[in-house]
Amino acid sequence: MPATTITITSGKGGVGKTTATANIAAALASAGQRVVCIDADIGLRNLDVVMGLENRIVYDLVDVVEGRCRLKQAMIKDKRLPELHLIPAAQTRDKTAVSPQDMIRLVEELRQECDYILVDSPAGIERGFRNAVAPADLVIIVTNPEVSAVRDADRIIGLVEAEEKAPPKLVINRVKADMVKRGDMLATQDILEVLAIELIGVVPEDEAVIVASNRGLPTALDQRSRAGREFRNIARRIRGENVPFEPLEGRDGFLGRLSRLVRPGGPS
Amino acid sequence: MSFFDRLRADRPSARTAKERLQLVLIHDRADLPPARLEALKDELITLLSRYVEIDTRAVKVSLTSERDQQRLVADVPLAPARARRREAL
Numbered sequence: 001m002p003a004t005t006i007t008i009t010s011g012k013g014g015v016g017k018t019t020a021t022a023n024i025a026a027a028l029a030s031a032g033q034r035v036v037c038i039d040a041d042i043g044l045r046n047l048d049v050v051m052g053l054e055n056r057i058v059y060d061l062v063d064v065v066e067g068r069c070r071l072k073q074a075m076i077k078d079k080r081l082p083e084l085h086l087i088p089a090a091q092t093r094d095k096t097a098v099s100p101q102d103m104i105r106l107v108e109e110l111r112q113e114c115d116y117i118l119v120d121s122p123a124g125i126e127r128g129f130r131n132a133v134a135p136a137d138l139v140i141i142v143t144n145p146e147v148s149a150v151r152d153a154d155r156i157i158g159l160v161e162a163e164e165k166a167p168p169k170l171v172i173n174r175v176k177a178d179m180v181k182r183g184d185m186l187a188t189q190d191i192l193e194v195l196a197i198e199l200i201g202v203v204p205e206d207e208a209v210i211v212a213s214n215r216g217l218p219t220a221l222d223q224r225s226r227a228g229r230e231f232r233n234i235a236r237r238i239r240g241e242n243v244p245f246e247p248l249e250g251r252d253g254f255l256g257r258l259s260r261l262v263r264p265g266g267p268s
Numbered sequence: 269m270s271f272f273d274r275l276r277a278d279r280p281s282a283r284t285a286k287e288r289l290q291l292v293l294i295h296d297r298a299d300l301p302p303a304r305l306e307a308l309k310d311e312l313i314t315l316l317s318r319y320v321e322i323d324t325r326a327v328k329v330s331l332t333s334e335r336d337q338q339r340l341v342a343d344v345p346l347a348p349a350r351a352r353r354r355e356a357l
Contacts, residue, residue, distance in 0.1 A: 146285075147285050147288055147289050147292075150289055151289060151292055151293065151296065154293050154296065154297070155296065158297065180282070182280070183280025183281070183282050183283065184280060184281050184282055185282055186282050186285050186286060186289075187282065190282065190285075190286045193286075194286065194289050194290060194293065196336075
């Protein structure tokens with residue numbers, strides 16, 4: 001079966017698009033899926049460092065598009081997961097070096113080679129965004145529980161609809177359960193009510209994400225990380241599994257901590 | 269800080285966030301920022317006044333949103349009937 005192409009985007013910068021891409025990709029690959037990540041943020045590449053592959057780059061996306069190398073040559077194999085590959089963005093060019101048609105052509109060539117293609121979109125709504133969304137079968141919008149990020153997510157939903165794509169799905173990233181509980185952070189229900197969109201993940205704020213990106217390792221492979229577990233859940237939902245959303249209390253409250261103590265490996 | 273300000277500061281900020289979001293998104297989705305809506309209202313008053321006598325200060329023009337349906341609602345009270353008749357005489 002040809003691969004499903006998933007574009008991860010947000011509108012606003014800094015909400016965790018690249019982290020989400022790296023972790024969903026690692027979670028899918030650790031479940032035995034063949035995954036290719038494409039960093040579409042030309043000029044500001046970052047997926048390579050988050051995945052810990054920055055030292056292996058020879059060719060990039062623009063080299064492929066301009067015919068300086070074959071597609072396979074630009075695909076960097078992950079250090080741990082043999083079924084995970086990255087096509088890095090060019091660092092010294094800008095977004096106009098690639099067109100939406102180029103992206104569609106490139107993805108078509110990849111579709112027979114793998115199960116999932118994950119495209120990491122740049123922030124904004126200009127050319128880079130349109131490049132990233134053009135080949136998508138599914139668009140995942142990442143937001144934070146903040147007014148500015150949710151507003152931008154709404155704009156992106158409108159633009160994805162205008163492209164006549166399937167309805168996008170939402171990841172709410174960096175949720176602080178204690179703030180939600182005391183009424184100082186937008187709750188999942190608030191955001192869903194405002195955006196009228198289907199939810200695919202609620203990722204708690206977790207220091208393990210920063211530690212993982214310091215090391216260039218995906219959090220999704222860390223069995224003890226709560227964020228990592230939710231990224232694995234997102235991967236399962238992408239594959240069509242019905243994984244219920246856990247209440248935030250269960251993850252943060254006394255019982256949650258107790259269950260992690262009792263089971264030192266953490267619930268998987 | 270007045271009593272009401274303090275009351276406002278005490279309510280959960282998430283509720284304020286949600287209300288502000290809902291309002292800003294109504295204008296975003298219609299691509300009609302509040303200042304432009306105000307201009308629309310002024311023109312509407314000018315236009316309608318050519319046909320009926322209206323209570324210009326009580327005119328309300330607003331955007332509402334229910335699921336997929338965006339709506340522009342204009343509430344235009346006519347000037348009191350007695351005043352109109354008197355002027356007609």
